[in-house]
Amino acid sequence: MKYFKLSKEYYPFDYHFRIVSSIELSKLAINNNSMEYAIKALPVLNNALIIDGYSPELLGPAVIINYGVGNVKEAKQYYLLFKQTAKRSNFLDFMKGQLQ
């Protein structure tokens, strides 16, 4: 994780370098169903979303993790953005069911 953060710090001009730390932490949290990782991933995700606010790759995990942590209001806001940026995704129907 340290190296992922370093990549973002030293070469922020590449999209993949910017998002890799937040994506990997989110994967850890979601795949292990771990609250501990979810709490760690949340600030990293929010920070990444300040720059890449319209990335569906980040918005998807942001909805799930915020919802898991209990930030229902933020989860719904990110869900609306996700709906805007990934209109054709099958994942949208899945999340719709989860949020309801």
Next chain:
Amino acid sequence: MRVGALNIVLSFYSFFLSILYVPVFFNGATNTRWIWLALTTPILILCLEKQKFTLLHFIGLLFLLLSCISLNWTFNLYDSIEALIKLLIIAQVFVLGSKLKDLRPIFIGLAIGITISNFNLPSGLFVNKSMLGEAALLTIIGLFIYNLWWFIVPVVPAAILSGSRGVVVGFLSALVAYTWNKNKAIAILLIVLILSFVSASFALNIGVGSIKERIDMWVDSFKAFSFWGNGIGSFHAAFPYYSDNIDTLKYRPTYAHNDLIQIMFEIGVFGLILAITFATTLLKTNSNEKYIIIAFLVMAQFSFPFYMPVSVFIFTLVAGHMSRNWNCLFSEAPTGRVLRMEGV
């Protein structure tokens, strides 16, 4: 430095550009080439004599200025800065092209470099087969113009076996333009043959894969058009917001696969006008180099050669070289360089 020495330096400069690929580096086939251009081009520019400031320089400068201003309203500042850095590198290559009297050594270096890629076709040291095909085609046309026949032969497999449809269309366009100047009847016959071939391939559904995706992408990009654009380098960041036809979670395009649409998307109406003016100004000249420009512009309608280091290098270098045919906009610049290249 003597003419012979400069030619050797230029050949090595373009040779290394065409072979540079570092697998462990992120985007090792493109980023390394951009770095090479950024490091070496300014040195070459400083070693050569000052040149006149022409209409093409002025249009390019306006485009650069507009791109800088667009940073104010861009979707993603980091992506925009990266795109602006690349645009500055391209501008340097243009200036270098305007200072060179002969492009033969450049094309010889490129031909030797692309020949090495033949050992691992279809993509070779370019990783992307379209990138190799486009660079190979532009090099072949350049070699043809400068009568460097022996160098054409080893480059041809790279252009053909890349299997890029854009390369085929680019080649045919340059061929039609060349034939049009020689014999209009044959050119018309050629156009009819090409159109029937394209119609047949559509009717038989041969080689038409990914066309629907590209049309979807262009339709979505049209929705995002605005007068001032979304900011240089913003296509990747802004596209999902406007996209209705593409599942952006599965495939998120970095380029619009049509450079004019991407320029309109990013830099707006003025950017598009400047780009079209630049291209039409180049095509007005009678020099043979315009066939390289035609092939590049046609390929840019189906692919993204403007964003690939080798193809855009060839285009801007040739454009800069063609700018020598234009008169100076202002009074002649005084030459005060320490290093002079007499007779180059």
